[in-house]
Amino acid sequence: MASFTLHGIPVSRGIAIGRAHLLAPAALDVKHYLVPQEQVEAEVQRLQKAIATVHKELQTIWNDLPKDSPAELGAFIDVHALILSDPMIAEVPLDIIRSRSYNAEWALVTQIDELSAQFDEIEDAYLRERKSDIQQVGERVLKVLTGTATALPPQADGEESAGRMIVVAHDISPADMLQFKDRAFGGFVTDLGGQNSHTAIVARSLDIPAAVGMYNASALIQQDDWVIIDGDAGVVIVDPAPNVLEQYRERQARLLRERKKLGKLKKTPAVTRDGTPIMLLANIELPDDCPAAMEAGAMGVGLFRSEFLFMGRTGYLNKLPSEDEQFESYRKAVMAMKGRPVTIRTLDIGADKPLDAAEQTSLNPALGLRAIRFCLAEPQMFLAQLRAILRASAYGPIKLLIPMLAHAFEIDQSLAMIEQAKNQLRDAGKKFDPLIQVGAMIEIPAAALTLPMFVKRMDFLSIGTNDLIQYTLAIDRADHEVAHLYNPLHPAVLYLLSSTIAIGAKAGIPVSVCGEMAGDIKLTRLLLGMGLREFSMHPTQLLAVKHEILNSDLMLIAPHMKKILRTMEPAMIMSAVEQLRAD
Known part of the structure; x- marks a missing residue:
């Protein structure tokens, strides 16, 4: 059989090499007949x-x-x-x-x-x-x-040395993935899925190489084919030539050696070679993610995505978590971080995330009633979340982050709602931090272009690069048809990023990046050169970024930055960013 390569969405780092094990789906194409x-x-x-x-x-x-x-x-x-x-x-x-x-x-x-x-x-x-x-x-x-089941092959002797099992499936549920946890399971490939699918989230949390969104991989790959997963590139090589297999084995061994070295950096402060301290924070979805953040050496939580607490209730269960339930989750996270700050983003749901699955969505919900727009339209729900976050702030340092702000009146209404929640807690005799810091997510180009109204009202800024890129380039990053146009190094994106960081620094308020760019080691020196001093990422990415920071010298990076930010040619930008890592 001739070797061939498939391209999908990279969701988890690393290289996996092994034999394919195909999971047959319980196809939704079932027998149709009428029952007497x-x-x-x-x-x-x-x-x-x-x-x-x-x-x-x-x-x-x-x-x-x-x-x-x-x-x-x-x-x-x-x-x-x-x-x-x-x-x-x-x-x-x-x-x-x-x-x-x-x-x-x-x-x-x-x-x-x-x-x-x-x-x-x-x-x-x-x-x-x-x-x-x-x-x-x-x-x-x-x-x-x-009467069908997801069957695993019997575990053969020497499976470890012969090559780990690569699971290939149309899709795979978290429950099914548990079958492989204690097996010689090296990675997985799925036809479906995207950057935010459960498959991707579980892959990152287990730190297993994976490539998703491969379209028809499960039809093209055959049982026991040799498969290489390049998790960094989202590439799958099937039946590789011997020299290709050897190259990837060497890369895999090198990555394992590098990972062991990184483990020694957990307690090392994140400081550049010229002595500039950098704050490395973790993105979490649930309070139980905090131990992993602490283990990786995070100095705090830069983004707690609170919608995870609502997941499985909105959309199809139509039942919101109560104020007390939310409070317990936020308090648990704060206690687990042992005095390190926890930044909680308020609910990011809306017309695109309806509370009732049968509810009619708008024509283009990404541009509709979502995030803070939705919360301001549902004040009782928003107040309940604000009270829960405020109550948890009595147990440790919490920062409150508001998503998708673009207008001065939205900022003012949000701050007024926070004050209202504080007054309700005072009336109820409940404790909270009266000086809690409030920040804005910068994820809409309009926000990045009107920063003076933000720095005047807010305590800190957090750049959500995933949405900022999506909105700047008018690209749905989950749409495979245009995914190739999603480019964090587009000149317009770099301009918005650098100007936001510079204006925040001039105003004396902290600016962090909490999108995927923060965890991409290829972009670490670029962001340092722009003046970024706070990075927030998935805990599994933290040590690699720290290693990059420890080997960076801001004095050497600075001369390159003006050239990069003035350049309009994508190839020249890419070359200059690669040169930053070479220096």
Whole structure:
């Protein structure tokens, strides 16, 4: 068989080499037939029994989670259990059987297709990819109904030396991934998924090389094919030539050696060679991510994405976490960070993340009622979150971050709401930090171009590069058709970044970057040269960025910066940024 290469989305670093193990999907293409009227209730019971079986499976997996498992795994299994309990899955298919006499599989797939179509309308990449959770839960029930299962091959002697198993699948759920945790499991390749899919999040938390969004990899790759995953590039090489295999084995060994060296930097302060201290912070989704942040040596949390607490409730469960429930999560994170600051971003949901899955979305929700616009339109929900964050600030240093601000009146209304929440807590006799710092996410070009109104009102700024690039270049980063145009080194992006950092420094207020650029070691020296002194990233990226900082000299970087920021030619910018690392 001739070697071939597939290109997808890189979501987790590293190189994996091994034999392909294909996971056959419980295809949503099922038998369709009508059930005789006298057998309808028996068919209803068959589906109910399958749902109950999956509930037990998920509970068993949850109970058997190793204590050292990433917190995300338990959370995702909880989400799948919640989806399974939701009337949209647990009841509507039963009604379809009764009203249309469909067989159980057909009824379930009909409802899943309906829900999936609603999620396709959602503009936001993160929530749109939650569609895969519904499909994964549906597949799990179908596997029970059809008697198929996700089988693993018997573990052969010497599998470690012969090459680790590379799982290849159309899609893979977090629950299924647990089967591979204790196996000779080197990495995985999926047809579906994006940067924010659960598959990607779990890959990063387990630090396993992965490439997702590969389209038809599961159809092209055959059982036991030799496969190389280049997780940094999102490239998969199938049946590589011997010399290519040897090159990647050498790279893999070098990466392992480098990773061991990085482990020794955990307690080393992040200081450039010319003595400039840099603050390295962690991005987290859940309070249980804090131990990993501490273990990596993070000086605090630069971004706590609070929507993770709402995940699995908005969109299809229509049940928001209470103020007390949110407070406990925020307090847990603050306590876990042991005096290091925790920056909590307020809820980033909206028309693109509807509280009711059946709710009509707007024509272009990315430009619609989302993030702070949505929160200001739902003041009671927003006040409950603000009170929860404020109450947690009595237990340790918290900074409050507001997403997607673009107008002076939005800033003023947000600050007024925070004051209102403080007054409500004073009236209730509840403690909070009255001097809590409030910051703005700079992720809309309009915000980056009107910074004076931000620095006058806010205590700090945090640049969300993922959305800033998306909005500046008019590109949906989850859309494969235009993903190649998503370029953090576009001159317009560099101008907005550098001017935001410079204006913040001149005003004397801290500026951090919390998007993917902060964790990309190829861009570390560029950001240092722009004047960035606070980086926030996934904990697994922190030590590599620290190593880059320790080997950077700002005196050598400075002469290159004017040339880079004045250049309009992409090739010249790329070459100059590469030169920064070479010096």
